[in-house]
Amino acid sequence: xxxxxxxxxxxxxVSTATVSLVLHDNRRIxxxxxxxxxxxxxxxxxxxxxxARGLVMKQTGNIGFILTEDHxxxxxxxxxxxxxxxxxxxxxxxxxxxLTTIPTQFTEENSLPRFVTQQSVDGIIVAGKVPQLxxxxxxxxxMPFIFIDYYPPKGxxxxxxxxxxxxxxxxxxxxxxxxxxxxAFIGGDIEHPSINERYIGYKMALEKHGIRYRSELVxxxxxxxGKESGLHxxxxxxxxxxxxxxxxxxxxxMAIGAMECLRKRGLKIPDQVSVVGFDDIESDVFQDPPLTTxxxxxxxxxxEAMRLMREVLANKVRKNKxxxxxxxxxxxxxxxxxxx
Amino acid sequence: xxxxxxxxxxxxxVSTATVSLVLHDNRRIxxxxxxxxxxxxxxxxxxxxxxARGLVMKQTGNIGFILTEDHxxxxxxxxxxxxxxxxxxxxxxxxxxxLTTIPTQFTEENSLPRFVTQQSVDGIIVAGKVPQLxxxxxxxxxMPFIFIDYYPPKGxxxxxxxxxxxxxxxxxxxxxxxxxxxxAFIGGDIEHPSINERYIGYKMALEKHGIRYRSELVxxxxxxxGKESGLHxxxxxxxxxxxxxxxxxxxxxMAIGAMECLRKRGLKIPDQVSVVGFDDIESDVFQDPPLTTxxxxxxxxxxEAMRLMREVLANKVRKNKxxxxxxxxxxxxxxxxxxx
DNA sequence: AATTTTTAGTTAAACGATTAACGAAATGAA
DNA sequence: TTCATTTCGTTAATCGTTTAACTAAAAATT
Numbered sequence: 001x002x003x004x005x006x007x008x009x010x011x012x013x014v015s016t017a018t019v020s021l022v023l024h025d026n027r028r029i030x031x032x033x034x035x036x037x038x039x040x041x042x043x044x045x046x047x048x049x050x051x052a053r054g055l056v057m058k059q060t061g062n063i064g065f066i067l068t069e070d071h072x073x074x075x076x077x078x079x080x081x082x083x084x085x086x087x088x089x090x091x092x093x094x095x096x097x098x099l100t101t102i103p104t105q106f107t108e109e110n111s112l113p114r115f116v117t118q119q120s121v122d123g124i125i126v127a128g129k130v131p132q133l134x135x136x137x138x139x140x141x142x143m144p145f146i147f148i149d150y151y152p153p154k155g156x157x158x159x160x161x162x163x164x165x166x167x168x169x170x171x172x173x174x175x176x177x178x179x180x181x182x183x184a185f186i187g188g189d190i191e192h193p194s195i196n197e198r199y200i201g202y203k204m205a206l207e208k209h210g211i212r213y214r215s216e217l218v219x220x221x222x223x224x225x226g227k228e229s230g231l232h233x234x235x236x237x238x239x240x241x242x243x244x245x246x247x248x249x250x251x252x253x254m255a256i257g258a259m260e261c262l263r264k265r266g267l268k269i270p271d272q273v274s275v276v277g278f279d280d281i282e283s284d285v286f287q288d289p290p291l292t293t294x295x296x297x298x299x300x301x302x303x304e305a306m307r308l309m310r311e312v313l314a315n316k317v318r319k320n321k322x323x324x325x326x327x328x329x330x331x332x333x334x335x336x337x338x339x340x
Numbered sequence: 341x342x343x344x345x346x347x348x349x350x351x352x353x354v355s356t357a358t359v360s361l362v363l364h365d366n367r368r369i370x371x372x373x374x375x376x377x378x379x380x381x382x383x384x385x386x387x388x389x390x391x392a393r394g395l396v397m398k399q400t401g402n403i404g405f406i407l408t409e410d411h412x413x414x415x416x417x418x419x420x421x422x423x424x425x426x427x428x429x430x431x432x433x434x435x436x437x438x439l440t441t442i443p444t445q446f447t448e449e450n451s452l453p454r455f456v457t458q459q460s461v462d463g464i465i466v467a468g469k470v471p472q473l474x475x476x477x478x479x480x481x482x483m484p485f486i487f488i489d490y491y492p493p494k495g496x497x498x499x500x501x502x503x504x505x506x507x508x509x510x511x512x513x514x515x516x517x518x519x520x521x522x523x524a525f526i527g528g529d530i531e532h533p534s535i536n537e538r539y540i541g542y543k544m545a546l547e548k549h550g551i552r553y554r555s556e557l558v559x560x561x562x563x564x565x566g567k568e569s570g571l572h573x574x575x576x577x578x579x580x581x582x583x584x585x586x587x588x589x590x591x592x593x594m595a596i597g598a599m600e601c602l603r604k605r606g607l608k609i610p611d612q613v614s615v616v617g618f619d620d621i622e623s624d625v626f627q628d629p630p631l632t633t634x635x636x637x638x639x640x641x642x643x644e645a646m647r648l649m650r651e652v653l654a655n656k657v658r659k660n661k662x663x664x665x666x667x668x669x670x671x672x673x674x675x676x677x678x679x680x
Numbered sequence: 681a682a683t684t685t686t687t688a689g690t691t692a693a694a695c696g697a698t699t700a701a702c703g704a705a706a707t708g709a710a
Numbered sequence: 711t712t713c714a715t716t717t718c719g720t721t722a723a724t725c726g727t728t729t730a731a732c733t734a735a736a737a738a739t740t
Binding site: 354355356357358361368369370373392394395396397398 | 688
């Protein structure tokens with residue numbers, strides 16, 4: 001049978017209360033007694049039961065982690081890295097993370113994850129864009145939740161977000177510093193806050209350096225944000241004979257598609273067109289040339305979310321707190337100084 | 341405050357024991373009382389506390405899921421799919437799955453996942469090849485564990501495995517039925533049970549159809565099982581002027597590398613060489629031509645593991661049970677009938 | 681009618697922790 | 711010396727379930 005606090009108490013010749021107090025570093029216990037207890041704990045290899053502890057403390061020690069199915073199964077380990085960060089940081093406070101997915105099309109028929117309805121978690125982390133319906137259903141439960149890399153359009157929540165505006169600025173400024181003035185921007189799903197913010201960063205950088213914003217250089221009408229969209233966007237630019245010496249794509253997938261189009265049309269990268277992406281996905285390195293991009297620290301996003309969760313659970317947070325995690329420029333071979 | 345069994349009991353005018361018995365479908369309770377209780381449960385939206393339940397039943401309701409880091413972060417969502425299957429099936433028995441990773445190089449310095457040392461799980465599922473040290477450390481704990489897609493070289497364990505031999509046979513027979521007789525096999529990391537079994541399947545199929553095994557058609561000396569190994573293996577075959585009209589690669593990655601080499605050397609697929617892979621990874625479809633392969637039902641592997649775990653936990657399993665999940669041939673464009 | 685059996689519930693202990701409230705001994709203050 | 715305070719522990723209630731053992735009433739048997 002399992003070693004319990006009673007066994008420890010007996011072995012150390014004290015009451016179970018004393019053992020518990022030692023475990024919680026209560027200074028009401030003398031150094032000697034504490035030593036005896038610690039010795040007994042060690043010798044018996046005692047591990048407190050999380051169940052018993054949770055029952056009296058009214059907390060489960062679990063954190064729920066919700067992802068849509070497609071995000072979890074994406075080839076690019078974006079959300080898996082975020083999860084890993086969360087799980088890693090959870091070890092610091094002895095939390096467990098329960099990962100579950102919801103259908104990408106979450107409708108009325110779908111029920112919430114069991115850990116929510118059963119109240120088997122102390123808090124919930126929601127990663128990536130999720131259907132509004134989920135958010136609303138979640139609101140019915142008296143459980144703190146935190147978003148990662150997404151922010152619901154209505155309502156006020158705690159969230160850990162990528163500093164997309166900064167990223168957009170850094171990417172654009174990088175191009176500007178290389179001497180470029182005709183910098184195109186391509187984006188899709190422009191309603192998505194993250195994409196929109198990158199776009200804003202682009203515009204801010206232009207303004208900051210006194211470069212006029214030219215709408216013909218900008219494509220925000222793509223539906224999706226995949227490779228095909230990138231290809232399509234750039235091709236449409238080229239078809240209209242729009243000239244640009246640099247390109248900032250709202251993410252790497254689109255950037256890769258864009259490069260494909262540029263190559264097809266015989267444009268040399270980076271000599272004729274410099275390209276910057278956003279995200280730093282795995283395949284960037286295998287591009288020809290390797291893609292310069294804005295790296296998103298996925299692991300850190302997960303870590304920050306778990307930290308924020310702890311603060312929230314400890315009531316350290318006044319209102320809904322937002323954490324912006326910084327991004328950084330990763331120089332590879334797809335950008336170069338403007339050539340005459 | 342949380343709704344407890346007491347609230348339900350009060351509302352229904354019965355004792356808490358009665359509520360509990362109703363919850364467990366005990367037929368000692370009359371139909372009417374049961375109805376009253378059920379009504380109260382429903383009206384109060386009562387959810388039993390897993391903590392309290394677990395405490396008295398001496399079970400946590402959790403299953404640990406261990407993966408090496410590199411497996412979890414692989415671009416190909418192989419193990420994530422397996423996990424998803426497990427998580428999905430866990431819902432049937434109200435289990436939660438705690439996913440954690442261990443360093444790929446698990447050494448003495450590394451400690452076991454916290455859910456093991458803390459005994460916060462009822463059983464453990466280990467997916468993919470893991471260091472032997474982990475297995476040995478796990479053995480010290482009195483917890484059932486089950487392997488998925490791996491079987492430790494020493495010892496006897498319960499496991500859910502891919503029917504690799506069958507897969508190797510099916511792949512090879514497919515080629516034989518297309519008229520091929522000179523069928524090459526390329527594999528790497530041949531010590532790995534899965535690879536070895538596919539190789540055995542290859543040999544069995546040849547024998548079954550009375551085709552002589554020719555060692556010069558076989559490469560098992562590659563270290564790794566990646567694209568480069570596939571490329572290297574086939575090139576070395578071609579360099580030695582070995583003739584073959586079909587090729588079975590031990591996995592899709594190698595098959596893709598192999599095709600790259602074949603294309604480079606000007607050999608047409610499938611006209612001059614038919615190629616079959618194994619695994620059914622995402623990028624198969626994007627190959628030129630799309631790769632015919634043996635599909636591994638990842639989701640099912642996870643499901644079967646969870647089912648097996650339940651059997652084990654219920655002591656339904658006499659000895660260590662092995663479950664072989666069947667694979668199936670996926671016809672795409674990389675194989676065709678032998679041309680004269 | 682008396683006894684036994686069945687039915688339909690209840691009582692109370694147990695699971696393994698935490699912690700407020702209490703208390704005895706030692707120490708300090710008046 | 712007496713009273714107050716501090717130190718170091720203990721007692722006992724509590725968290726929300728489950729379930730063995732019990733009981734009262736009803737039904738069946740003799």
